[in-house]
Amino acid sequence: MNSTTKEILRITFGLTFTCLFAAFVMGAVFVITAKAKKYNEYLNFQEKIFDILGYSETNPPPDGLQLNQIYRYIIEKDQAKYLGYIIPIDSQESKQDAFELVVIDLKGQLNTRKQITLSTENSREDRERKIAIQAVLPEATAVIYADTFLSANLNSKRLAYLLPGKTPGFKTAIQFMLALDSSYTIKGLEILEHQEDPGLGAEIERNYFKKQFVGKTLKRVKTIDVVKKPLPEDYRNYLEPDPWKENSLSESKLQEIHDTYKNNDIYAITGATISSAAVTNGVKNALKKFTYRVQVLDQIISENKIPAAF
Amino acid sequence: MIESKQKSHSDIFLNGVFNENPIFRLALSMCPAVGISTNVMNGILMGIAVIFVQVCSSLTISLIKDYIHPRIRIPTYTLTIATWVTVTDLVLAAYFPVAYKSLGIFVRLIVVFCFITCRLDVFARKNPVFPSFIDALGMGVGFMVGMMAIGGVRELLGMGTLMGYDILGFRPLLFFVLPASGFFVVGFMMVIFNYTEIVYNRKKQRKLL
Numbered sequence: 001m002n003s004t005t006k007e008i009l010r011i012t013f014g015l016t017f018t019c020l021f022a023a024f025v026m027g028a029v030f031v032i033t034a035k036a037k038k039y040n041e042y043l044n045f046q047e048k049i050f051d052i053l054g055y056s057e058t059n060p061p062p063d064g065l066q067l068n069q070i071y072r073y074i075i076e077k078d079q080a081k082y083l084g085y086i087i088p089i090d091s092q093e094s095k096q097d098a099f100e101l102v103v104i105d106l107k108g109q110l111n112t113r114k115q116i117t118l119s120t121e122n123s124r125e126d127r128e129r130k131i132a133i134q135a136v137l138p139e140a141t142a143v144i145y146a147d148t149f150l151s152a153n154l155n156s157k158r159l160a161y162l163l164p165g166k167t168p169g170f171k172t173a174i175q176f177m178l179a180l181d182s183s184y185t186i187k188g189l190e191i192l193e194h195q196e197d198p199g200l201g202a203e204i205e206r207n208y209f210k211k212q213f214v215g216k217t218l219k220r221v222k223t224i225d226v227v228k229k230p231l232p233e234d235y236r237n238y239l240e241p242d243p244w245k246e247n248s249l250s251e252s253k254l255q256e257i258h259d260t261y262k263n264n265d266i267y268a269i270t271g272a273t274i275s276s277a278a279v280t281n282g283v284k285n286a287l288k289k290f291t292y293r294v295q296v297l298d299q300i301i302s303e304n305k306i307p308a309a310f
Numbered sequence: 311m312i313e314s315k316q317k318s319h320s321d322i323f324l325n326g327v328f329n330e331n332p333i334f335r336l337a338l339s340m341c342p343a344v345g346i347s348t349n350v351m352n353g354i355l356m357g358i359a360v361i362f363v364q365v366c367s368s369l370t371i372s373l374i375k376d377y378i379h380p381r382i383r384i385p386t387y388t389l390t391i392a393t394w395v396t397v398t399d400l401v402l403a404a405y406f407p408v409a410y411k412s413l414g415i416f417v418r419l420i421v422v423f424c425f426i427t428c429r430l431d432v433f434a435r436k437n438p439v440f441p442s443f444i445d446a447l448g449m450g451v452g453f454m455v456g457m458m459a460i461g462g463v464r465e466l467l468g469m470g471t472l473m474g475y476d477i478l479g480f481r482p483l484l485f486f487v488l489p490a491s492g493f494f495v496v497g498f499m500m501v502i503f504n505y506t507e508i509v510y511n512r513k514k515q516r517k518l519l
Contacts, residue, residue, distance in 0.1 A: 007381075014379050018386055022393040029397045033404035040407040 042124070052179045052188040053152060053160055066153045068310040071129060072293070075103060076142040082111055084143075085297060086118070086129060088309040099123060101133055102306065108296045110304060149290065151310040158182045158310065163290050164192070167282025170274045171195045174204070178283055184218040184291050189283065201275035207240040209276065212266050213283060220263055221287050226277045227265040235261050319444050326448025332425040333456035333496065334503040339423040342416050343460055344492030350473050353461035355409050356416060357454025359398055361447065363420050364429065366394045368446035371434040378435075387430045388421070395421045425449060463495055 046067070055061040073084040083104045091098035099118045103111040114136040122128035126145055133143050150162040161180045166173050172195045179188040189210045196202045203209060208231060216224065237249070238257040249257075268276035301308050317325075330336055333343050346352045367390050371378075378386050399417050402410040410417070420426070429449055434442040465471060468486030470478035485491050 007379075011379050011382050014377075015382055015385060018389050022389045025393050026396045029400050033400045036404035037400070040404065044407070 048177065048190060048192070049150065049152075049162055052162070052177060052190045054188065062154060064155050065159070066309075068151045068153060069123065069148055070151065070297075070310070071123075071148045072146040073129075073133065074142075074144045074146050075133070075137065075140050076144075077137065077140040081106060083146075083293075084133065086116070086123070086133070087297075087301075087306070090307045090309045097309070099132075100306065101136060102297070102300065103137075104296065104300060108299070110300050113304065113306065149294075153310050160187055161290070161294070163286050165282055165286040167278050167285070169194060169196055169278040170201050170272070171197070174275070174278060174282065176279065176282060178286055180287070180290075184287065186213045186216050186221065186283075186287075189213045189279075191279070196272070196275050200269070200272045203269045203272060204275055204279050208236050209266075209269055209279075211239040212261075215258065215262055218287065218291060221284055224280060224284055225265045226268045226273065226280050228268050228273060230270070231267045232261075235267075317441075319441065322441055322444045323448040323451075326445060326450075327452040327455060328507065330449075331452040331456055331503070332449060333453060333460075334500050336425055336428075337500070338425040338428065339453070340496065341419060341422075343457060343496055344489065346413070346416050347457050347461040347464060347492065348468070348487050349465040349471075350458055350461040352412060353457035354454065355413055357450065357457050359402070359413070359417055360420060360423070360426075360453050361450030362398055363391065363394045364426050364450045364453075365443060365446045366397075367391050367426060367430060368434045368442045369439065370394075371430045372437065372439045372442040375435050383431065383435065384427070387427050390430075391423075391426055392421050425453075460492075460495055460499060463499070464491065 049067065050056075050061055053061070068088050070088070071086040073086070075082045075084040083106070085102045085104070086099050087102060089098050089100045097120045099116050100113060101116050102113045105111050116132040116136050118129065118132040122132075130143050130145075134140065137143075148164065151158055152160040152162065159182070161182075161184075163178045163180070164175065165178060166175050168174075174191065174196070175193040177190045177192055178186065179190075181187050191205050191210065194202070194204065196204065213221075234257055238254060266276065266280050300306070326332075332338050333340065342356055346356060367387070370390050371387065395418060398420070402413070402417060426449075429445060433445045437445070462472060464486045466477065467482050468484060468491070470476065470481050486495070
């Protein structure tokens with residue numbers, strides 16, 4: 001064969017070999033570091049949760065604090081739709097966490113409950129959860145993941161609920177995490193991911209917007225709305241104190257400002273009404289749906305005496 | 311090009327730090343110099359990542375330089391650099407999460423640094439392994455020194471701290487922490503760097519005469 005074909009063959013072979021070798025090296029490193037990376041991501045997630053619950057380095061979380069994750073699935077079987085909850089239960093025999101699948105029909109009645117084999121580490125992977133569900137419900141035609149919520153328990157008492165949520169923002173979806181106390185009053189709001197404009201929509205990350213939600217009761221949030229008025233100066237100083245100014249507001253003064261604005265609507269961010277409304281509506285919907293669902297679940301747990309760990 | 315006389319190893323190393331400093335002389339890869347050099351710690355972390363990638367890429371290319379077909383050398387360099395950057399990114403995410411959080415997406419941007427590809431093409435392709443290693447080390451250290459200098463100026467004048475320790479006790483000018491100031495600071499430091507070098511060379515010439 002002539003020299004140009006030889007050249008072409010050499011070039012092709014060289015490129016292919018380099019690509020394959022590079023892929024092999026990258027794949028090997030990925031496999032080796034995958035476990036540590038997942039662990040770090042979980043630690044990050046836990047840190048965010050402690051942050052939103054108000055714990056920090058100066059105020060560490062108490063020893064008996066347990067974070068339980070409850071997963072919601074939509075299960076189709078016998079041509080009907082059901083809600084399936086994977087809940088952690090207290091297992092008397094072993095120290096290991098055990099999980100149970102509680103299937104509820106759309107009217108709020110218990111359909112069936114089955115114990116599933118799932119370890120705590122595997123429970124964080126959607127694939128493993130689906131396998132565990134399909135093992136006990138072979139007749140299910142579809143198992144679709146819906147969402148999850150967390151319950152922070154201290155000595156078997158519910159301290160707080162944490163709801164990750166998603167809402168359509170001005171650009172793409174905004175992901176947030178809402179923290180509620182046991183009477184469904186908002187304890188905190190954290191914006192996890194968004195792609196809003198810096199200086200405009202991205203201001204939803206700032207404390208002077210997020211902290212407006214803190215302390216609002218369930219009854220207030222059900223009718224809350226966004227108001228296009230400028231944020232009052234004293235309220236802003238209360239929500240996001242200037243770190244460089246000596247802020248010597250007394251406790252009683254802070255409480256006074258909090259009480260004045262407690263039942264107000266959310267003040268929108270200047271130039272970002274749509275993003276502010278998106279977050280407010282997202283919080284409102286997440287709260288309404290969650291309170292309804294958790295009440296149904298709690299009723300079924302108490303009626304059937306399920307030994308739930310939360 | 312005339313073949314220059316055999317350079318000593320220390321000459322090659324100092325070449326990367328002073329004569330051909332990537333930020334102040336070659337003016338390549340300014341993206342992180344402007345973007346994340348807001349404090350000294352970021353500069354150090356970024357510098358370490360770049361040194362690692364540069365050294366590994368130079369060593370790899372220097373080892374396989376006889377087998378690379380001259381027509382596909384640019385894709386080969388890119389593949390090598392991309393592999394090493396991915397390795398750095400994964401290792402940082404797994405074992406140094408704090409550093410990874412502050413560097414963010416800039417670790418992956420190391421792939422497009424011009425001076426790494428430039429060094430591979432200009433030096434590593436034609437020289438044996440040990441000089442390539444020294445050259446890569448010099449370039450990386452020059453980059454790190456540049457980032458630390460810019461970071462130091464911006465942190466001191468913008469936040470009043472250095473490496474987290476309060477030095478001034480007040481914030482002189484918040485402008486230095488914003489992205490726009492990166493351009494100004496890099497520009498002025500280039501002037502100072504080059505002028506110092508001119509004066510130094512002039513004095514050296516006078517001493518020789």
